[in-house]
Amino acid sequence: MTDQIRLKNVFSTALELPINEVDDELKYNADPRWDSTAHMILIAQLESEFDVMLDIDDIIDMSSFHQAKIILQKYNSDLSF
Protein backbone atom coordinates (compact mmCIF):
# COMPACT_ATOMS: atom_id res chain seq x y z
CA MET A 1 0.00 0.00 0.00
CA THR A 2 1.42 3.40 -0.89
CA ASP A 3 1.73 6.09 1.77
CA GLN A 4 -0.79 8.15 -0.16
CA ILE A 5 -3.38 5.37 0.11
CA ARG A 6 -2.63 4.78 3.77
CA LEU A 7 -3.19 8.49 4.39
CA LYS A 8 -6.43 8.54 2.42
CA ASN A 9 -7.66 5.50 4.31
CA VAL A 10 -7.01 7.14 7.66
CA PHE A 11 -8.85 10.31 6.60
CA SER A 12 -11.72 8.29 5.21
CA THR A 13 -12.12 6.23 8.40
CA ALA A 14 -11.57 9.05 10.90
CA LEU A 15 -13.83 11.57 9.16
CA GLU A 16 -16.35 8.98 7.94
CA LEU A 17 -15.94 10.16 4.35
CA PRO A 18 -16.02 8.11 1.14
CA ILE A 19 -12.43 7.66 0.03
CA ASN A 20 -13.02 9.44 -3.28
CA GLU A 21 -13.86 12.61 -1.35
CA VAL A 22 -10.44 12.65 0.28
CA ASP A 23 -8.26 14.90 -1.86
CA ASP A 24 -6.24 18.10 -1.67
CA GLU A 25 -9.42 20.15 -1.62
CA LEU A 26 -10.44 18.68 1.72
CA LYS A 27 -10.18 21.31 4.45
CA TYR A 28 -10.76 21.37 8.20
CA ASN A 29 -14.18 22.75 9.07
CA ALA A 30 -15.06 23.31 5.42
CA ASP A 31 -16.56 19.84 5.45
CA PRO A 32 -19.05 19.44 8.34
CA ARG A 33 -17.67 15.97 9.03
CA TRP A 34 -14.21 17.35 9.74
CA ASP A 35 -14.99 19.26 12.91
CA SER A 36 -13.01 19.59 16.11
CA THR A 37 -14.19 16.24 17.50
CA ALA A 38 -13.31 14.41 14.30
CA HIS A 39 -10.00 16.27 14.23
CA MET A 40 -8.76 14.64 17.44
CA ILE A 41 -9.92 11.23 16.19
CA LEU A 42 -8.04 11.88 12.97
CA ILE A 43 -4.89 12.88 14.87
CA ALA A 44 -5.01 9.71 17.00
CA GLN A 45 -5.42 7.53 13.90
CA LEU A 46 -2.68 9.32 11.94
CA GLU A 47 -0.34 8.86 14.87
CA SER A 48 -1.00 5.18 15.12
CA GLU A 49 -0.86 4.54 11.35
CA PHE A 50 2.38 6.47 10.81
CA ASP A 51 3.87 5.86 14.27
CA VAL A 52 4.49 9.50 15.07
CA MET A 53 3.61 11.85 17.92
CA LEU A 54 2.56 15.23 16.60
CA ASP A 55 3.38 18.49 18.37
CA ILE A 56 0.57 20.67 19.65
CA ASP A 57 1.27 23.35 17.03
CA ASP A 58 1.16 20.82 14.21
CA ILE A 59 -2.25 19.59 15.38
CA ILE A 60 -3.52 23.16 15.23
CA ASP A 61 -1.89 23.75 11.85
CA MET A 62 -3.17 20.58 10.19
CA SER A 63 -6.04 22.31 8.47
CA SER A 64 -6.20 20.41 5.19
CA PHE A 65 -5.41 17.06 3.62
CA HIS A 66 -2.60 18.77 1.75
CA GLN A 67 -1.20 20.23 4.99
CA ALA A 68 -1.31 16.80 6.64
CA LYS A 69 1.12 15.44 4.04
CA ILE A 70 3.59 18.26 4.65
CA ILE A 71 3.38 17.90 8.42
CA LEU A 72 3.77 14.11 8.40
CA GLN A 73 6.82 14.37 6.19
CA LYS A 74 8.42 16.61 8.79
CA TYR A 75 8.31 13.67 11.19
CA ASN A 76 9.25 11.01 8.70
CA SER A 77 11.04 12.12 5.57
CA ASP A 78 10.71 8.60 4.11
CA LEU A 79 7.01 9.10 3.60
CA SER A 80 6.04 9.95 0.06
CA PHE A 81 2.63 11.28 -0.75
Add this chain to the structure above:
Amino acid sequence: MNWQNLLTLPVYDLARNEKQSIFSPALLTLAKHHYQHSDDYRAIIDSVYPDFLQRGEVPALAVRLFKHHLLKSITEQEIFRITTSSGTTSQQVSQIVLDKENAMRQQKVLATIMKQWLGSKRLPMLIIDHPNVIKDKFSYSARGVGIQGMSLFGFDHTYALNEDMSINLDAVSQFFDKHKRKKILIFGFTFIIWQYFIQQLNELNIHFDVDEAVLLHSGGWKKLQDKAVSNKEFKSELNHVLSNTKIHNFYGMVEQTGTVYVECEAGYLHCPIWSDISIRKKSDLTEEKSGIEGIIQVNSLLPSSYPGHSLLTEDLGVLLGEDNCTCGRKGKYFQVNGRLAKAEVRGCSDTQS
Protein backbone atom coordinates in the same frame (compact mmCIF):
# COMPACT_ATOMS: atom_id res chain seq x y z
CA MET B 1 -2.62 44.63 14.81
CA ASN B 2 0.42 42.61 14.05
CA TRP B 3 -0.47 39.23 15.47
CA GLN B 4 2.66 37.60 14.22
CA ASN B 5 4.63 39.84 16.56
CA LEU B 6 2.11 39.77 19.37
CA LEU B 7 2.13 35.98 19.45
CA THR B 8 5.87 35.89 20.03
CA LEU B 9 5.64 37.92 23.25
CA PRO B 10 6.58 36.05 26.43
CA VAL B 11 3.44 35.04 28.32
CA TYR B 12 4.34 36.14 31.84
CA ASP B 13 7.57 38.14 31.59
CA LEU B 14 6.67 41.75 30.92
CA ALA B 15 6.35 44.17 33.84
CA ARG B 16 3.61 46.77 34.02
CA ASN B 17 5.20 49.57 31.98
CA GLU B 18 6.43 47.29 29.25
CA LYS B 19 3.10 45.50 29.06
CA GLN B 20 1.01 48.65 29.03
CA SER B 21 3.11 50.23 26.28
CA ILE B 22 2.01 47.36 24.05
CA PHE B 23 -1.37 46.41 25.51
CA SER B 24 -3.09 49.78 25.89
CA PRO B 25 -2.57 51.09 22.36
CA ALA B 26 -3.46 47.68 20.94
CA LEU B 27 -6.72 47.56 22.92
CA LEU B 28 -7.66 51.04 21.75
CA THR B 29 -6.90 50.13 18.14
CA LEU B 30 -9.08 47.06 18.56
CA ALA B 31 -11.94 49.11 20.04
CA LYS B 32 -11.75 51.48 17.07
CA HIS B 33 -11.79 48.48 14.72
CA HIS B 34 -15.04 47.30 16.30
CA TYR B 35 -16.49 50.82 16.28
CA GLN B 36 -15.88 50.86 12.56
CA HIS B 37 -17.09 47.35 11.77
CA SER B 38 -19.90 46.62 14.21
CA ASP B 39 -23.09 48.64 13.90
CA ASP B 40 -24.30 47.50 17.31
CA TYR B 41 -21.02 48.34 19.02
CA ARG B 42 -21.00 51.77 17.40
CA ALA B 43 -24.58 52.37 18.53
CA ILE B 44 -23.71 51.42 22.11
CA ILE B 45 -20.62 53.62 22.18
CA ASP B 46 -22.39 56.58 20.59
CA SER B 47 -25.32 56.43 22.97
CA VAL B 48 -23.72 55.34 26.24
CA TYR B 49 -20.04 56.22 25.95
CA PRO B 50 -19.77 59.09 23.48
CA ASP B 51 -16.24 60.44 22.95
CA PHE B 52 -14.69 57.64 25.04
CA LEU B 53 -12.64 56.23 22.18
CA GLN B 54 -11.52 59.70 21.08
CA ARG B 55 -10.26 60.28 24.61
CA GLY B 56 -8.38 56.99 24.44
CA GLU B 57 -10.67 55.17 26.87
CA VAL B 58 -12.09 51.74 26.15
CA PRO B 59 -15.39 51.17 27.97
CA ALA B 60 -16.37 47.66 29.03
CA LEU B 61 -19.58 46.09 27.79
CA ALA B 62 -21.68 43.97 30.12
CA VAL B 63 -21.02 40.35 29.26
CA ARG B 64 -24.77 39.79 29.39
CA LEU B 65 -25.16 41.73 26.13
CA PHE B 66 -23.85 38.69 24.27
CA LYS B 67 -26.81 36.74 25.57
CA HIS B 68 -29.30 39.06 23.99
CA HIS B 69 -27.56 40.27 20.86
CA LEU B 70 -25.52 38.69 18.15
CA LEU B 71 -22.73 41.25 18.20
CA LYS B 72 -20.33 40.95 15.30
CA SER B 73 -17.70 42.91 13.43
CA ILE B 74 -17.69 40.74 10.32
CA THR B 75 -20.16 40.07 7.54
CA GLU B 76 -22.57 37.11 7.51
CA GLN B 77 -20.42 35.43 4.86
CA GLU B 78 -17.33 35.61 7.02
CA ILE B 79 -18.93 33.77 9.96
CA PHE B 80 -17.02 30.58 10.52
CA ARG B 81 -18.47 29.40 13.80
CA ILE B 82 -20.77 30.67 16.52
CA THR B 83 -19.81 29.37 19.94
CA THR B 84 -22.27 29.39 22.78
CA SER B 85 -21.77 29.33 26.51
CA SER B 86 -23.98 26.35 27.15
CA GLY B 87 -26.10 23.69 25.57
CA THR B 88 -29.02 24.11 27.95
CA THR B 89 -32.26 25.57 26.74
CA SER B 90 -33.52 26.83 30.06
CA GLN B 91 -31.15 29.76 30.19
CA GLN B 92 -30.05 32.44 27.79
CA VAL B 93 -26.74 31.58 26.23
CA SER B 94 -23.98 33.84 24.99
CA GLN B 95 -23.39 33.72 21.27
CA ILE B 96 -19.91 34.50 20.07
CA VAL B 97 -19.35 35.06 16.38
CA LEU B 98 -16.00 33.89 15.05
CA ASP B 99 -14.28 34.09 11.72
CA LYS B 100 -11.51 31.66 10.83
CA GLU B 101 -8.75 33.96 11.88
CA ASN B 102 -10.24 34.66 15.29
CA ALA B 103 -10.96 30.98 15.95
CA MET B 104 -7.42 30.02 15.01
CA ARG B 105 -5.94 32.79 17.14
CA GLN B 106 -7.93 31.60 20.17
CA GLN B 107 -6.52 28.14 19.77
CA LYS B 108 -2.95 29.33 19.31
CA VAL B 109 -3.05 31.60 22.34
CA LEU B 110 -4.62 28.89 24.49
CA ALA B 111 -1.88 26.50 23.38
CA THR B 112 0.86 29.03 24.10
CA ILE B 113 -0.48 29.70 27.60
CA MET B 114 -1.02 26.03 28.45
CA LYS B 115 2.48 25.09 27.32
CA GLN B 116 3.78 27.34 30.09
CA TRP B 117 2.17 25.00 32.59
CA LEU B 118 2.35 21.64 30.88
CA GLY B 119 5.52 21.82 28.84
CA SER B 120 5.52 21.57 25.07
CA LYS B 121 5.06 17.79 24.87
CA ARG B 122 1.64 16.22 24.79
CA LEU B 123 0.94 14.08 27.82
CA PRO B 124 -1.13 10.96 28.49
CA MET B 125 -4.48 12.47 29.44
CA LEU B 126 -7.10 11.42 31.95
CA ILE B 127 -10.38 13.26 31.56
CA ILE B 128 -12.59 13.40 34.63
CA ASP B 129 -15.88 13.09 32.82
CA HIS B 130 -17.80 10.52 30.78
CA PRO B 131 -17.05 9.94 27.10
CA ASN B 132 -20.55 10.72 25.88
CA VAL B 133 -20.15 14.33 26.88
CA ILE B 134 -18.42 14.89 23.52
CA LYS B 135 -20.22 12.28 21.43
CA ASP B 136 -23.10 14.25 20.05
CA LYS B 137 -21.29 16.56 17.68
CA PHE B 138 -24.17 18.88 17.03
CA SER B 139 -25.40 19.68 20.48
CA TYR B 140 -22.63 19.10 22.90
CA SER B 141 -22.50 21.16 25.99
CA ALA B 142 -19.95 23.73 27.06
CA ARG B 143 -18.42 20.87 29.01
CA GLY B 144 -17.85 19.01 25.78
CA VAL B 145 -16.34 22.06 24.15
CA GLY B 146 -13.99 22.56 27.08
CA ILE B 147 -12.84 18.95 26.99
CA GLN B 148 -12.41 19.18 23.25
CA GLY B 149 -10.22 22.25 23.57
CA MET B 150 -8.01 20.65 26.20
CA SER B 151 -7.69 17.32 24.35
CA LEU B 152 -5.11 18.96 22.16
CA PHE B 153 -2.60 18.80 25.00
CA GLY B 154 -2.92 15.09 25.54
CA PHE B 155 -2.86 11.69 23.94
CA ASP B 156 -4.36 8.34 24.92
CA HIS B 157 -7.41 10.26 26.14
CA THR B 158 -9.06 8.20 28.85
CA TYR B 159 -12.39 8.99 30.49
CA ALA B 160 -12.57 8.40 34.23
CA LEU B 161 -16.34 8.29 34.59
CA ASN B 162 -19.20 6.21 33.26
CA GLU B 163 -22.26 7.83 31.80
CA ASP B 164 -24.12 7.61 35.13
CA MET B 165 -21.18 9.55 36.66
CA SER B 166 -19.94 6.54 38.61
CA ILE B 167 -16.19 6.11 38.51
CA ASN B 168 -14.79 3.72 35.90
CA LEU B 169 -12.20 2.16 38.16
CA ASP B 170 -10.93 -0.26 35.53
CA ALA B 171 -10.23 2.51 33.06
CA VAL B 172 -8.59 4.71 35.68
CA SER B 173 -6.38 1.94 37.11
CA GLN B 174 -5.34 0.80 33.66
CA PHE B 175 -4.48 4.35 32.71
CA PHE B 176 -2.25 4.86 35.76
CA ASP B 177 -0.61 1.47 35.23
CA LYS B 178 0.04 2.05 31.58
CA HIS B 179 1.62 5.44 32.14
CA LYS B 180 3.59 4.70 35.29
CA ARG B 181 6.65 6.90 35.69
CA LYS B 182 5.46 9.23 32.97
CA LYS B 183 4.21 12.76 33.43
CA ILE B 184 0.46 12.78 32.94
CA LEU B 185 -2.24 15.38 32.40
CA ILE B 186 -5.58 15.28 34.19
CA PHE B 187 -8.40 17.61 33.22
CA GLY B 188 -11.95 18.16 34.37
CA PHE B 189 -14.46 20.63 35.69
CA THR B 190 -14.05 21.63 39.32
CA PHE B 191 -17.38 20.44 40.67
CA ILE B 192 -17.25 17.20 38.71
CA ILE B 193 -13.78 16.35 39.94
CA TRP B 194 -14.90 17.08 43.48
CA GLN B 195 -18.19 15.27 43.46
CA TYR B 196 -17.55 12.33 41.18
CA PHE B 197 -13.82 11.70 41.43
CA ILE B 198 -12.45 12.79 44.79
CA GLN B 199 -15.53 11.88 46.78
CA GLN B 200 -16.09 8.51 45.11
CA LEU B 201 -12.46 7.55 45.54
CA ASN B 202 -12.61 8.63 49.17
CA GLU B 203 -15.73 6.58 49.79
CA LEU B 204 -14.10 3.57 48.19
CA ASN B 205 -10.95 4.32 50.17
CA ILE B 206 -8.82 4.14 47.05
CA HIS B 207 -5.86 6.25 46.21
CA PHE B 208 -3.43 6.14 43.30
CA ASP B 209 0.32 6.48 43.42
CA VAL B 210 1.17 8.85 40.63
CA ASP B 211 4.76 9.78 39.81
CA GLU B 212 4.12 13.14 38.21
CA ALA B 213 0.84 14.69 37.18
CA VAL B 214 -0.57 18.09 36.37
CA LEU B 215 -4.26 18.50 37.06
CA LEU B 216 -6.04 21.42 35.42
CA HIS B 217 -9.56 22.27 36.42
CA SER B 218 -11.99 25.04 35.68
CA GLY B 219 -15.60 26.05 35.78
CA GLY B 220 -16.13 26.65 39.49
CA TRP B 221 -19.09 25.29 41.40
CA LYS B 222 -22.02 26.64 39.37
CA LYS B 223 -25.30 25.33 40.73
CA LEU B 224 -23.47 23.39 43.40
CA GLN B 225 -22.50 26.55 45.35
CA ASP B 226 -23.82 24.96 48.52
CA LYS B 227 -21.35 22.12 48.13
CA ALA B 228 -18.39 24.33 47.30
CA VAL B 229 -15.18 23.85 49.23
CA SER B 230 -12.19 26.16 49.41
CA ASN B 231 -9.39 25.87 46.91
CA LYS B 232 -7.16 24.72 49.76
CA GLU B 233 -9.50 21.92 50.76
CA PHE B 234 -9.96 20.90 47.12
CA LYS B 235 -6.21 20.58 46.72
CA SER B 236 -5.58 18.73 49.92
CA GLU B 237 -8.41 16.26 49.27
CA LEU B 238 -7.20 15.73 45.74
CA ASN B 239 -3.67 15.05 46.86
CA HIS B 240 -5.16 12.55 49.27
CA VAL B 241 -6.43 10.41 46.37
CA LEU B 242 -3.62 11.19 43.88
CA SER B 243 0.00 11.59 44.95
CA ASN B 244 2.51 13.97 43.32
CA THR B 245 -0.12 15.93 41.45
CA LYS B 246 0.29 19.63 40.80
CA ILE B 247 -3.10 21.31 40.73
CA HIS B 248 -3.94 24.43 38.74
CA ASN B 249 -7.34 26.02 38.56
CA PHE B 250 -7.97 28.30 35.62
CA TYR B 251 -10.48 31.04 34.97
CA GLY B 252 -11.82 31.92 31.57
CA MET B 253 -15.02 32.40 29.64
CA VAL B 254 -16.46 31.61 26.25
CA GLU B 255 -16.73 35.34 25.52
CA GLN B 256 -12.93 35.53 25.60
CA THR B 257 -11.86 32.02 24.71
CA GLY B 258 -8.10 31.65 24.51
CA THR B 259 -6.93 34.05 27.18
CA VAL B 260 -7.24 31.91 30.27
CA TYR B 261 -6.01 32.87 33.73
CA VAL B 262 -4.09 29.99 35.27
CA GLU B 263 -3.46 29.55 38.98
CA CYS B 264 0.21 29.59 39.96
CA GLU B 265 2.06 27.59 42.60
CA ALA B 266 1.21 30.30 45.13
CA GLY B 267 -2.50 29.88 44.43
CA TYR B 268 -3.20 33.03 42.39
CA LEU B 269 -4.62 33.50 38.91
CA HIS B 270 -2.27 35.20 36.46
CA CYS B 271 -2.97 37.48 33.49
CA PRO B 272 -1.20 36.43 30.31
CA ILE B 273 0.34 39.13 28.14
CA TRP B 274 -2.66 39.22 25.75
CA SER B 275 -5.24 40.05 28.37
CA ASP B 276 -5.67 42.03 31.53
CA ILE B 277 -8.17 42.45 34.31
CA SER B 278 -9.37 45.24 36.51
CA ILE B 279 -11.69 45.15 39.49
CA ARG B 280 -14.68 47.50 39.56
CA LYS B 281 -16.67 48.75 42.54
CA LYS B 282 -20.17 47.33 42.66
CA SER B 283 -21.61 50.73 43.52
CA ASP B 284 -20.38 52.91 40.66
CA LEU B 285 -18.09 50.67 38.58
CA THR B 286 -15.05 52.85 39.20
CA GLU B 287 -11.79 51.00 39.62
CA GLU B 288 -11.37 49.27 42.96
CA LYS B 289 -8.12 49.25 44.94
CA SER B 290 -6.15 46.07 45.12
CA GLY B 291 -7.12 43.87 48.03
CA ILE B 292 -10.81 44.77 47.92
CA GLU B 293 -13.49 42.66 46.27
CA GLY B 294 -15.33 43.95 43.25
CA ILE B 295 -16.62 42.96 39.82
CA ILE B 296 -14.05 41.52 37.44
CA GLN B 297 -13.52 43.28 34.12
CA VAL B 298 -11.57 41.38 31.48
CA ASN B 299 -9.80 42.99 28.54
CA SER B 300 -8.40 40.83 25.77
CA LEU B 301 -6.63 41.55 22.50
CA LEU B 302 -7.97 38.41 20.83
CA PRO B 303 -11.53 39.27 19.79
CA SER B 304 -11.48 40.73 16.29
CA SER B 305 -14.65 39.27 14.79
CA TYR B 306 -16.94 40.32 17.67
CA PRO B 307 -16.65 43.30 20.05
CA GLY B 308 -15.74 41.27 23.13
CA HIS B 309 -12.40 42.93 23.81
CA SER B 310 -13.51 44.64 27.04
CA LEU B 311 -16.14 43.00 29.21
CA LEU B 312 -17.64 43.49 32.60
CA THR B 313 -18.20 39.96 33.90
CA GLU B 314 -20.69 38.80 36.51
CA ASP B 315 -17.91 37.43 38.67
CA LEU B 316 -16.52 38.84 41.87
CA GLY B 317 -12.82 38.90 42.53
CA VAL B 318 -9.91 40.63 44.22
CA LEU B 319 -6.79 42.04 42.61
CA LEU B 320 -3.88 40.93 44.75
CA GLY B 321 -0.95 42.60 43.09
CA GLU B 322 1.04 43.19 39.96
CA ASP B 323 4.51 41.98 38.94
CA ASN B 324 5.36 40.83 42.47
CA CYS B 325 3.83 37.39 42.92
CA THR B 326 6.08 35.02 44.84
CA CYS B 327 5.91 32.61 41.90
CA GLY B 328 8.03 35.06 39.89
CA ARG B 329 5.60 35.72 37.05
CA LYS B 330 4.99 39.31 35.99
CA GLY B 331 1.61 40.88 35.43
CA LYS B 332 -1.51 41.19 37.56
CA TYR B 333 -2.58 38.35 39.79
CA PHE B 334 -5.94 37.90 41.42
CA GLN B 335 -8.50 35.53 42.82
CA VAL B 336 -12.11 34.86 41.89
CA ASN B 337 -14.54 34.76 44.79
CA GLY B 338 -17.81 33.82 43.14
CA ARG B 339 -20.72 35.18 41.20
CA LEU B 340 -22.54 38.47 41.57
CA ALA B 341 -25.60 37.67 43.66
CA LYS B 342 -28.08 39.11 41.21
CA ALA B 343 -26.68 37.24 38.23
CA GLU B 344 -28.59 34.24 37.10
CA VAL B 345 -26.77 30.98 37.71
CA ARG B 346 -24.75 30.89 34.58
CA GLY B 347 -25.13 28.09 32.12
CA CYS B 348 -21.52 27.45 31.29
CA SER B 349 -20.27 23.92 31.71
CA ASP B 350 -22.86 23.28 34.37
CA THR B 351 -25.10 20.94 32.49
CA GLN B 352 -25.26 17.40 33.59
CA SER B 353 -27.01 15.84 30.69
